[in-house]
Amino acid sequence: xxxxxxxxxxxxxxxxxxxxxxxxxxxxxxxxxxxxxxxxxxxxxxxxxxxxxxxxxxxxxxxxxxxxxxxxxxxxxxxxxxxxxxxxxxxxxxxxxxxxxxxxxxxxxxxxxxxxxxxxxxxxxxxxxxxxxxxxxxxxxxxxxxxxxxxxxxxxxxxxxxxxxxxxxxxxxxxxxxxxxxxxxxxxxxxxxxxxxxxxxxxxxxxxxxxxxxxxxxxxxxxxxxxxxxxxxxxxxxxxxxxxxxxxxxxxxxxxxxxxxxxxxxxxxxxxxxxxxxxxxxxx
Amino acid sequence: xxxxxxxxxxxxxxxxxxxxxxxxxxxxxxxxxxxxxxxxxxxxxxxxxxxxxxxxxxxxxxxxxxxxxxxxxxxxxxxxxxxxxxxxxxxxxxxxxxxxxxxxxxxxxxxxxxxxxxxxxxxxxxxxxxxxxxxxxxxxxxxx
Amino acid sequence: xxxxxxxxxxxxxxxxxxxxxxxxxxxxxxxxxxxxxxxxxxxxxxxxxxxxxxxxxxxxxxxxxxxxxxxxxxxxxxxxxxxxxxxxxxxxxxxxxxxxxxxxxxxxxxxxxxxxxxxxxxxxxxxxxxxxxxxxxxxxxxxxxxxxxxxxxxxxxxxxxxxxxxxxxxxxxxxxxxxxxxxxxxxxxxxxxxxxxxxxxxxxxxxxxxxxxxxxxxxxxxxxxxxxxxxxxxxxxxxxxxxxxxxxxxxxxxxxxxxxxxxxxxxxxxxxxxxxxxxxxxxxxxxxxxxxxxxxxxxxxxxxxxxxxxxxxxxxxxxxxxxxxxxxxxxxxxxxxxxxxxxxxxxxxxxxxxxxxxxxxxxxxxxxxxxxxxxxxxxxxxxxxxxx
Numbered sequence: 001x002x003x004x005x006x007x008x009x010x011x012x013x014x015x016x017x018x019x020x021x022x023x024x025x026x027x028x029x030x031x032x033x034x035x036x037x038x039x040x041x042x043x044x045x046x047x048x049x050x051x052x053x054x055x056x057x058x059x060x061x062x063x064x065x066x067x068x069x070x071x072x073x074x075x076x077x078x079x080x081x082x083x084x085x086x087x088x089x090x091x092x093x094x095x096x097x098x099x100x101x102x103x104x105x106x107x108x109x110x111x112x113x114x115x116x117x118x119x120x121x122x123x124x125x126x127x128x129x130x131x132x133x134x135x136x137x138x139x140x141x142x143x144x145x146x147x148x149x150x151x152x153x154x155x156x157x158x159x160x161x162x163x164x165x166x167x168x169x170x171x172x173x174x175x176x177x178x179x180x181x182x183x184x185x186x187x188x189x190x191x192x193x194x195x196x197x198x199x200x201x202x203x204x205x206x207x208x209x210x211x212x213x214x215x216x217x218x219x220x221x222x223x224x225x226x227x228x229x230x231x232x233x234x235x236x237x238x239x240x241x242x243x244x245x246x247x248x249x250x251x252x253x254x255x256x257x258x259x260x261x262x263x264x265x266x267x268x269x270x271x272x273x274x275x276x277x278x279x280x281x282x283x284x
Numbered sequence: 285x286x287x288x289x290x291x292x293x294x295x296x297x298x299x300x301x302x303x304x305x306x307x308x309x310x311x312x313x314x315x316x317x318x319x320x321x322x323x324x325x326x327x328x329x330x331x332x333x334x335x336x337x338x339x340x341x342x343x344x345x346x347x348x349x350x351x352x353x354x355x356x357x358x359x360x361x362x363x364x365x366x367x368x369x370x371x372x373x374x375x376x377x378x379x380x381x382x383x384x385x386x387x388x389x390x391x392x393x394x395x396x397x398x399x400x401x402x403x404x405x406x407x408x409x410x411x412x413x414x415x416x417x418x419x420x421x422x423x424x425x426x427x428x
Numbered sequence: 429x430x431x432x433x434x435x436x437x438x439x440x441x442x443x444x445x446x447x448x449x450x451x452x453x454x455x456x457x458x459x460x461x462x463x464x465x466x467x468x469x470x471x472x473x474x475x476x477x478x479x480x481x482x483x484x485x486x487x488x489x490x491x492x493x494x495x496x497x498x499x500x501x502x503x504x505x506x507x508x509x510x511x512x513x514x515x516x517x518x519x520x521x522x523x524x525x526x527x528x529x530x531x532x533x534x535x536x537x538x539x540x541x542x543x544x545x546x547x548x549x550x551x552x553x554x555x556x557x558x559x560x561x562x563x564x565x566x567x568x569x570x571x572x573x574x575x576x577x578x579x580x581x582x583x584x585x586x587x588x589x590x591x592x593x594x595x596x597x598x599x600x601x602x603x604x605x606x607x608x609x610x611x612x613x614x615x616x617x618x619x620x621x622x623x624x625x626x627x628x629x630x631x632x633x634x635x636x637x638x639x640x641x642x643x644x645x646x647x648x649x650x651x652x653x654x655x656x657x658x659x660x661x662x663x664x665x666x667x668x669x670x671x672x673x674x675x676x677x678x679x680x681x682x683x684x685x686x687x688x689x690x691x692x693x694x695x696x697x698x699x700x701x702x703x704x705x706x707x708x709x710x711x712x713x714x715x716x717x718x719x720x721x722x723x724x725x726x727x728x729x730x731x732x733x734x735x736x737x738x739x740x741x742x743x744x745x746x747x748x749x750x751x752x753x754x755x756x757x758x759x760x761x762x763x764x765x766x767x768x769x770x771x772x773x774x775x776x777x778x779x780x781x782x783x784x785x786x787x788x789x790x791x792x793x794x795x796x797x798x799x800x801x802x803x804x805x806x807x808x809x810x811x812x813x814x815x816x
Contacts, residue, residue, distance in 0.1 A: 024389055035419055037411045043515050047356055050512040057506060058336055066328035096487070097502030102333045108504060110336075148414035165419045169411075189392075197395035198385075215424045217405045222396045224374065226381040235388060237381060244407040246424035279373035283366075342491035344480040345505055347570050348513040354564040355516030358523060 025188040026201040027236045030174040032164055032243050038284045039169050056110040061103045081114040118143035161258045171282040172259040182268040202239045210248040217242045227276050458521040459528055460565050469581030472567040484510050520564050527561035555585045562586035582705045592664040595625045606645035612742045612782050615680045616766050625662040626745050626779035646783050651790035656727035659710045661745055670702040672748040674775055678766055679730050681739040694764040697725030699752050724757040731795050734787045735806040742782050746775035
């Protein structure tokens, strides 16, 4: 009976042999979608770098005359930043090949352009200027250097597993503690005559345990998976949904919950249970 | 490549036109600023003298490049295979769940398949390279 | 006893070789730098080029594959290519190591296998895996791209596979086109399912024009074909034991005056020629040493008479199912029926080649040297009725 229950193709068999009809229940896969793009693996990053180099090497020369009119201040600034390459002087021997200059670009190599900036980098400033510069930087200064936010957050550093701000590049799933084991939130069908739709059951259950301050999007009303829980004689239908904003605030103070990635779920969930639902979880 | 007529040239040209003095070198036709602008624009689009030298790699580098491409193809193929397997499993799992639900509880099956107007949430974000100043919006109040 | 000493010597040599290899390239430890099980022919033999690929092209020396000094110095590589290559190489090597692990498992199964068919099936799978494991190895890539096919070790499945792809891409297509356009198919045999690459040359010629490999369908003068050809039969499938081959050259354009038509003549016949993947050539030296045990019809070059039309020398290569008796094969060479010959000896045609000849100044000399009677001279225009 136990051995059979994990196997999906033998659902019918399980039904035939079970004594009492299993309870229908709805399990919610509540995921927080990634906020930032996925981390690029080492090989991919290196490959993109190489392709970028190839692309730049094969790029046309920048038509400077089109963007900077001769004799203007902008053109002068551009010229100051971009020095001319070594000219092809017929009287000079070039052991590494003669330069082939067209439009002030050596067409054997990629063209590297520097554009005038509205600010100075930290290493370009004098020490005296440095202090002054730090004081004068303001949030609404349009000329300031734009520094992007860090991809790791405070929650990552503190390893706060209950925070929605951890692991921004991954999909997180809500897990709650049920006795001593961790499970995805599961809500059994009430034993009244009137049946409740699976997705409604999941929604109501979620509001009941996590409060109503959750903005969530239910992907579909149809279940995406069924798990035969032979231990509790339960049929768990899985409903997929995303949390969009708000927070999961446990109504029962003793209830423990975590937001976990796929790999972390593997260590937290029951092994058999995890293997059964593994394909529903996102790698990213 | 395309140069405007300098002031001095213009002066020389006007002198040449009146006094017919011989001037050494190729004579350039005067260009109005609007013509000059069009010439500039066209020259930005054309490939003339702007193309880099053709890449001609030595045998060693060709082998390196082919190895890199081979590795990339293998890598991508593995990723796609993994993804396709997961999709197939997901499809089978949906199908299986629905068949099962139909037998277990026809009422729930009906409810699950009931047509409902669903709207894609506007709050859903597309992942960006760097997080916003506030990575997550907490102050959500349900509409009631 | 002798075998044993040989074995130990070979083992110690291999050990020394691997030691030496380790001392020069201590940095790489993957499967592609381990030659304890893999053949050394999978190695890139030129050390300078190998260094260029695996380390970096030194800008003060330039790539070793460019001969011209100034061109070599003026060479500029692409940025990031070396770092990316290293990562890619590691990745591919890991994939290859997985393949080799599978091969090890299969090899254990081969040792335990009961039936012969099972062994063959397992060996086929091992071979396919060996090809996959080595096909993207940059050293193998270099060898197959820039070395001539003669220098490649045909005992390695990966080289055979790549050579087969090259053959299918060009030589096979040329051969099949010529066989069909010149109606070798179906004038001699109904059709051909090509399995081997057949190449022919006449090494007795001094001029390059005639001594190199013959392009199928080429018209050759009589003096250029006056001696038996060297035939190279490249098998692409694995040959476990020795495979026996039969080779015949027939001329289906011999004028038959009695019927005012043409008959087929057997010009050359070899049988029971043992060949394998590596030893694949029937050369002059083979013929000199063992020619008598193979030949059932000595070579007679085609000697077309004056005003006879172009004559085709159709060379067919067959795989034999069993050894044949040479005495039984020998017989009159005129009015040779190649289809019955194939059927009675249960031969399997696997390759073919064709060259053409017509009357030229050297025909009479060749006739004289082979002791043939003086050639006829035909009318320029073929008549509707037999001459006799």
